[in-house]
Amino acid sequence: MASKHEVHASNTREAFANFFKGIGEYFSDFGKAITKGDIGVKLSTIFMGAGYFARKKYIVGILATLFEALFVVMCIFYAAPNLAKFGTLGTTVRSTQFDPVTMQNTVIKGDNSFLILLNSVIALFLIFVFILLWIHNIKRAYELQQDSEKGMHINTFVEDVKSLVNGRFNITLLTLPTIGVILMNVIPILILIAIAFTNYDQQHMPPSALFTWVGITNFKNILSLSNNSAFGYAFFKVLGWTLVWAFFSTFTCFLGGIVMAKLITYRKVKFPKFWRTLFVVTIAVPQFVTLLLVRYFFGDTGIVNSICSSIGVTDFLKTIGLVKSHLTYIPFLTSPGWSKFMIVMINIWVGVPYQMLVATGVLINIPESQVESAKLDGANAWQIFWHVTMPYVMFVEGPTLITDFVRNINNFNVIYLLTQDTFVTTNQQLANANAKEVDLLVTWLFRLTNDYYNYKMASVIGIIVFIICAVFSLIAFSKFLSGGREESYQ
Numbered sequence: 001m002a003s004k005h006e007v008h009a010s011n012t013r014e015a016f017a018n019f020f021k022g023i024g025e026y027f028s029d030f031g032k033a034i035t036k037g038d039i040g041v042k043l044s045t046i047f048m049g050a051g052y053f054a055r056k057k058y059i060v061g062i063l064a065t066l067f068e069a070l071f072v073v074m075c076i077f078y079a080a081p082n083l084a085k086f087g088t089l090g091t092t093v094r095s096t097q098f099d100p101v102t103m104q105n106t107v108i109k110g111d112n113s114f115l116i117l118l119n120s121v122i123a124l125f126l127i128f129v130f131i132l133l134w135i136h137n138i139k140r141a142y143e144l145q146q147d148s149e150k151g152m153h154i155n156t157f158v159e160d161v162k163s164l165v166n167g168r169f170n171i172t173l174l175t176l177p178t179i180g181v182i183l184m185n186v187i188p189i190l191i192l193i194a195i196a197f198t199n200y201d202q203q204h205m206p207p208s209a210l211f212t213w214v215g216i217t218n219f220k221n222i223l224s225l226s227n228n229s230a231f232g233y234a235f236f237k238v239l240g241w242t243l244v245w246a247f248f249s250t251f252t253c254f255l256g257g258i259v260m261a262k263l264i265t266y267r268k269v270k271f272p273k274f275w276r277t278l279f280v281v282t283i284a285v286p287q288f289v290t291l292l293l294v295r296y297f298f299g300d301t302g303i304v305n306s307i308c309s310s311i312g313v314t315d316f317l318k319t320i321g322l323v324k325s326h327l328t329y330i331p332f333l334t335s336p337g338w339s340k341f342m343i344v345m346i347n348i349w350v351g352v353p354y355q356m357l358v359a360t361g362v363l364i365n366i367p368e369s370q371v372e373s374a375k376l377d378g379a380n381a382w383q384i385f386w387h388v389t390m391p392y393v394m395f396v397e398g399p400t401l402i403t404d405f406v407r408n409i410n411n412f413n414v415i416y417l418l419t420q421d422t423f424v425t426t427n428q429q430l431a432n433a434n435a436k437e438v439d440l441l442v443t444w445l446f447r448l449t450n451d452y453y454n455y456k457m458a459s460v461i462g463i464i465v466f467i468i469c470a471v472f473s474l475i476a477f478s479k480f481l482s483g484g485r486e487e488s489y490q
Helices: 004-036 039-043 050-054 058-083 113-149 157-163 169-195 217-223 230-265 272-284 287-297 303-310 313-319 336-363 368-376 381-409 412-419 428-432 441-450 455-480
Strands: 095-099 104-108
Touching: 004 039, 004 113, 039 050, 039 113, 050 058, 050 113, 058 113, 113 169, 169 455, 217 230, 217 455, 230 272, 230 336, 230 381, 230 428, 230 441, 272 336, 287 336, 287 412, 303 313, 336 381, 336 412, 368 381, 381 455, 412 441, 441 455
Parallel strands: none
Antiparallel strands: 095 104
16 A cells, blocks of 8 residues: 555646646647637637637627737837836936026936836736737637537627626636736736846936846845855845744744643633633734833833842843843843844743634544543553644644744744844844844845835845745645545544
């Protein structure tokens, strides 16, 4: 019998095979439509409405022709002017020229590199969408030809419209969300990718200056291991801390939530509802309010430092070397080591209550038959927890755990709100790259764009973050969702 890993590998290969097979069939059907289609289908390659006119679908034919005409107009008056400058992103710099007639300076607008890039990406995307619709139109015209040859009924325009609120209502419902995803996600991502290959920064800021293509130079700078590359040095330092933070922030809250849920559901614990409510109340307080208050509490002159100093904790930490001798406070949020430790600890306090609620719902649904079987086999409480409880929790919460890990890679709030205007780096190489020891990739990206206008490097970081999250999610989800464990909990 094949192992689960062999079955999963087989399923993965089959999925890829089906994907490429689908692409092959798509273009194969298109080629068949071109070669075997009648004159109406062949004319559809030039006039999109020809295939519909041949089947007496005049309204649809007119709409298809109008759509093609609009595309041609778009290409002439929008796409062509922008794509003509896409290779250089503009050549004329904004300037002023003295006009002796009016005795005033006249502003020569020049080119706007960002608008050229933006409009060119949109134009290329529209051309790509048109090509897909053009192929679909030819295949549809061939389908109508086949229906006509078989003597099948061909829907009228009114019947097509009615089908959009009946049999094909799913297409109607998905149209607006799809447009929204394209406008809010797809096009910005394409622009982000394009900017990563330019020198768009504070020294090349439109409309007063132009930026140009620089190829993969930005990627070389940020992935360089050379000591001369400030961004390369900063990237690997920040990436390392990002992964460490994501791991500890995810699993400490996950395990802490399970432990708290087990304690509260333990039959000997008094007033379990009270304790559960007490933890739930912390979730009701907005996180940014909590984090800002905690930042002031643990500041160098905050209340926690005052208490630690008065009861001798600060002096004790000096004695054992955890606090430098010249300091009169504990640098909770101003020293790299202390800051990282405190950020994880504070995140546990903020995140455990939510995980406790999730874990409580999972624990009360553990199959009693498995627990009783373990007890009959002589398992103690720890063995039951480790071999029965945890496998079931991981089975149920595994996908959520992956999502939490990816979310923590991009957990902007905790890091930024705790360290902004508090932590100042003393590492000159990090400072040269506008980074800090406590930065995540996402907070570094934010600082590069919001404070230093270094859009080129921010775009590179954004692409790398996406790749890291995508690769981890694909691998992790493929492991958790590969099947084979459902039968154990039926």
